[in-house]
Amino acid sequence: MDERVHAHAETLVDWSARIESGDDVVLRVSEGAHDLAVAVAEQLGERGANLVTVYDSAEVSRAYLTAHDGEFEADPEYERSLYEQADSVLSLGGGRNTTALADVPGERRQAAGKAHEGIREARLATDWVSTVHPTRSLAQQAGMAYEEYRDFVYDAVLRDWESLAEEMGRLKDILDDGEEVRIVGEGTDVTMSIADRIAVNSAASVAYDSHNLPSGEVFTAPADTEGEVTFDVPMTINDRRVRDVHLVFEDGEVVDYDAQQGEDVITELLDTDAGAKRLGELGIGMNRGIDRPTDTILFDEKMGGTVHMALGRAYGANFPEGHEDEQNESAVHADLITDMGEGSRMEVDGEVVQRDGSFRWEEGFGG
Amino acid sequence: MDERVHAHAETLVDWSARIESGDDVVLRVSEGAHDLAVAVAEQLGERGANLVTVYDSAEVSRAYLTAHDGEFEADPEYERSLYEQADSVLSLGGGRNTTALADVPGERRQAAGKAHEGIREARLATDWVSTVHPTRSLAQQAGMAYEEYRDFVYDAVLRDWESLAEEMGRLKDILDDGEEVRIVGEGTDVTMSIADRIAVNSAASVAYDSHNLPSGEVFTAPADTEGEVTFDVPMTINDRRVRDVHLVFEDGEVVDYDAQQGEDVITELLDTDAGAKRLGELGIGMNRGIDRPTDTILFDEKMGGTVHMALGRAYGANFPEGHEDEQNESAVHADLITDMGEGSRMEVDGEVVQRDGSFRWEEGFGG
Numbered sequence: 219m220d221e222r223v224h225a226h227a228e229t230l231v232d233w234s235a236r237i238e239s240g241d242d243v244v245l246r247v248s249e250g251a252h253d254l255a256v257a258v259a260e261q262l263g264e265r266g267a268n269l270v271t272v273y274d275s276a277e278v279s280r281a282y283l284t285a286h287d288g289e290f291e292a293d294p295e296y297e298r299s300l301y302e303q304a305d306s307v308l309s310l311g312g313g314r315n316t317t318a319l320a321d322v323p324g325e326r327r328q329a330a331g332k333a334h335e336g337i338r339e340a341r342l343a344t345d346w347v348s349t350v351h352p353t354r355s356l357a358q359q360a361g362m363a364y365e366e367y368r369d370f371v372y373d374a375v376l377r378d379w380e381s382l383a384e385e386m387g388r389l390k391d392i393l394d395d396g397e398e399v400r401i402v403g404e405g406t407d408v409t410m411s412i413a414d415r416i417a418v419n420s421a422a423s424v425a426y427d428s429h430n431l432p433s434g435e436v437f438t439a440p441a442d443t444e445g446e447v448t449f450d451v452p453m454t455i456n457d458r459r460v461r462d463v464h465l466v467f468e469d470g471e472v473v474d475y476d477a478q479q480g481e482d483v484i485t486e487l488l489d490t491d492a493g494a495k496r497l498g499e500l501g502i503g504m505n506r507g508i509d510r511p512t513d514t515i516l517f518d519e520k521m522g523g524t525v526h527m528a529l530g531r532a533y534g535a536n537f538p539e540g541h542e543d544e545q546n547e548s549a550v551h552a553d554l555i556t557d558m559g560e561g562s563r564m565e566v567d568g569e570v571v572q573r574d575g576s577f578r579w580e581e582g583f584g585g
Numbered sequence: 586m587d588e589r590v591h592a593h594a595e596t597l598v599d600w601s602a603r604i605e606s607g608d609d610v611v612l613r614v615s616e617g618a619h620d621l622a623v624a625v626a627e628q629l630g631e632r633g634a635n636l637v638t639v640y641d642s643a644e645v646s647r648a649y650l651t652a653h654d655g656e657f658e659a660d661p662e663y664e665r666s667l668y669e670q671a672d673s674v675l676s677l678g679g680g681r682n683t684t685a686l687a688d689v690p691g692e693r694r695q696a697a698g699k700a701h702e703g704i705r706e707a708r709l710a711t712d713w714v715s716t717v718h719p720t721r722s723l724a725q726q727a728g729m730a731y732e733e734y735r736d737f738v739y740d741a742v743l744r745d746w747e748s749l750a751e752e753m754g755r756l757k758d759i760l761d762d763g764e765e766v767r768i769v770g771e772g773t774d775v776t777m778s779i780a781d782r783i784a785v786n787s788a789a790s791v792a793y794d795s796h797n798l799p800s801g802e803v804f805t806a807p808a809d810t811e812g813e814v815t816f817d818v819p820m821t822i823n824d825r826r827v828r829d830v831h832l833v834f835e836d837g838e839v840v841d842y843d844a845q846q847g848e849d850v851i852t853e854l855l856d857t858d859a860g861a862k863r864l865g866e867l868g869i870g871m872n873r874g875i876d877r878p879t880d881t882i883l884f885d886e887k888m889g890g891t892v893h894m895a896l897g898r899a900y901g902a903n904f905p906e907g908h909e910d911e912q913n914e915s916a917v918h919a920d921l922i923t924d925m926g927e928g929s930r931m932e933v934d935g936e937v938v939q940r941d942g943s944f945r946w947e948e949g950f951g952g
Contacts (some may be wrong), residue, residue, distance in 0.1 A: 277624075283630065299670065
């Protein structure tokens with residue numbers, strides 16, 4: 219077994235999930251994640267945690283959902299109690315076919331999801347962590363060779379998380395103390411208010427209320443956005459490609475937009491509801507292990523030297539007591555990413571925090 | 586997918602487990618049993634049962650057990666409640682290596698088993714059924730080619746169970762009404778009392794209190810065994826080969842024995858405790874789909890035209906109210922099998938029930 223599988227498991231169990239002796243752990247294993255499951259089980263055994271292993275197979279789900287009449291029982295108690303009593307739920311993604319559920323009718327999947335809403339909530343109330351084991355299927359989705367994709371995933375996962383968390387802590391402090399962010403780049407000059415907001419240091423650990431491995435971003439909830447942004451990192455939204463989306467904001471709302479590709483997707487998004495025209499998130503990618511977009515939001519939005527903004531729903535964690543009612547509500551949360559390359563800068567209250575993609579505490583940062 | 590996988594799943598869900606709408610089902614999937622799991626999930630979806638899929642991986646277990654210090658928590662509640670609330674537990678055997686746990690110290694496995702005794706009992710209190718998906722690993726253990734082994738398994742599993750259950754019911758009635766069984770063959774002439782015993786019709790269905798698919802045997806609990814038996818079907822007991830075991834009984838106990846191979850294993854067995862010298866079971870194999878021994882007791886003891894006797898512990902199901910205290914107790918239950926071929930016969934109270942391997946209601950039965 220690739221030694222990095224063991225290192226991945228150790229990072230997941232120690233840094234991310236903080237598993238201790240006696241913890242009740244549910245390990246959810248995708249079809250292609252067997253090797254990582256073995257390595258994680260070893261870590262759990264070593265720590266004296268308890269282990270229940272769930273087979274999270276897309277093909278089993280497809281067969282079940284396709285054959286079912288769609289009248290799902292709400293939150294079967296035997297399953298709910300498993301998650302309600304668990305301390306941690308570790309989900310190992312990595313299937314054999316990312317489109318394994320493609321022929322299950324959407325309403326069937328939605329009905330199943332809705333019927334299991336309580337179980338999902340119970341799972342999210344634990345110290346849950348999701349990660350992915352690099353499979354050939356995911357390599358294909360990322361447009362990479364298998365070996366290449368493994369290198370890519372492990373570069374992103376096997377960081378010095380303690381030091382990265384510290385660095386991200388610096389940015390969090392700047393954002394927490396700041397009132398206004400301005401981002402300037404090619405086709406971009408936008409300002410937004412971040413007063414009375416708490417930035418989240420998403421350091422891939424439940425200790426930071428961060429539940430994905432890899433992670434590596436600091437995010438907050440902006441308001442009163444003014445100006446224009448061009449999102450030059452290509453993405454897939456609602457199964458369609460979008461590229462070079464350009465948004466113009468006035469009084470916090472999108473008033474004009476265009477895109478090189480997928481403009482209709484943006485139209486649909488903005489038409490969803492009132493909240494979809496406002497930003498719910500400003501995120502700053504700080505994971506230098508992620509060096510290119512792979513059309514997987516879990517990785518792309520964490521890319522070091524990028525910034526993402528999400529149209530729609532904001533995260534509650536960004537709102538301090540007394541400001542909860544300022545949280546942007548929407549049925550959508552659509553991330554769009556822009557590369558902070560040569561000529562770009564990010565200012566907080568007029569002070570330059572990042573220039574040409576380098577933070578002011580980094581070596582490459584010029585005066 | 587081999588159409589027989591679907592037929593296997595249907596037999597398991599319908600005939601064996603009697604799954605109905607709303608049943609809470611735990612599906613336990615071995616590493617190599619994915620295809621059968623998909624087919625079973627389809628059947629469960631069709632019936633509107635609920636589904637939790639557990640990954641029953643020997644390699645995950647090995648990693649966990651090997652790394653653990655051996656001080657296992659007794660019956661973690663989150664796992665126990667899953668099984669306590671389940672209606673059915675369907676276990677799909679079929680791994681990728683039957684010796685995957687070979688280097689886990691025996692005491693570690695025993696400690697884990699002991700700590701999970703309550704969970705095991707909860708599982709056995711459900712309508713549980715165990716079956717196997719034919720894998721290359723199991724084919725290898727059986728000494729067969731993969732294709733050959735698949736034919737073998739499906740011949741054993743895909744029976745007309747309703748008609749077989751009816752046929753086995755005939756034998757059960759004869760045994761229930763009988764007082765004494767006599768078995769005669771080459772190197773065998775033995776009599777035993779079956780008075781006040783209930784024969785179990787093991788028809789591979791929870792409706793018959795029979796929990797293995799395939800099954801196909803009728804078994805009872807004999808007493809006062811007199812005479813000699815030669816067990817000519819080779820077997821593996823405690824990881825060692827035994828062949829042509831010959832036992833001599835007086836007053837219900839083994840008083841002399843020898844074997845062509847593995848005599849030391851028999852010595853060990855008989856020395857375990859007082860109950861190990863007496864028979865706990867007389868079973869009559871009636872599954873004509875199983876046409877050869879494969880050194881897998883689940884299949885071998887069901888072979889049509891064979892009889893097996895177990896040294897040691899008897900099953901409670903054979904003892905009617907008021908006779909429970911006659912149940913033979915022992916730490917062991919070791920099955921030994923003899924082929925009822927040419928020249929053999931089985932009598933109940935002096936009447937021939939089987940001759941030359943054919944029952945008296947079968948075509949081949951000569952006067």
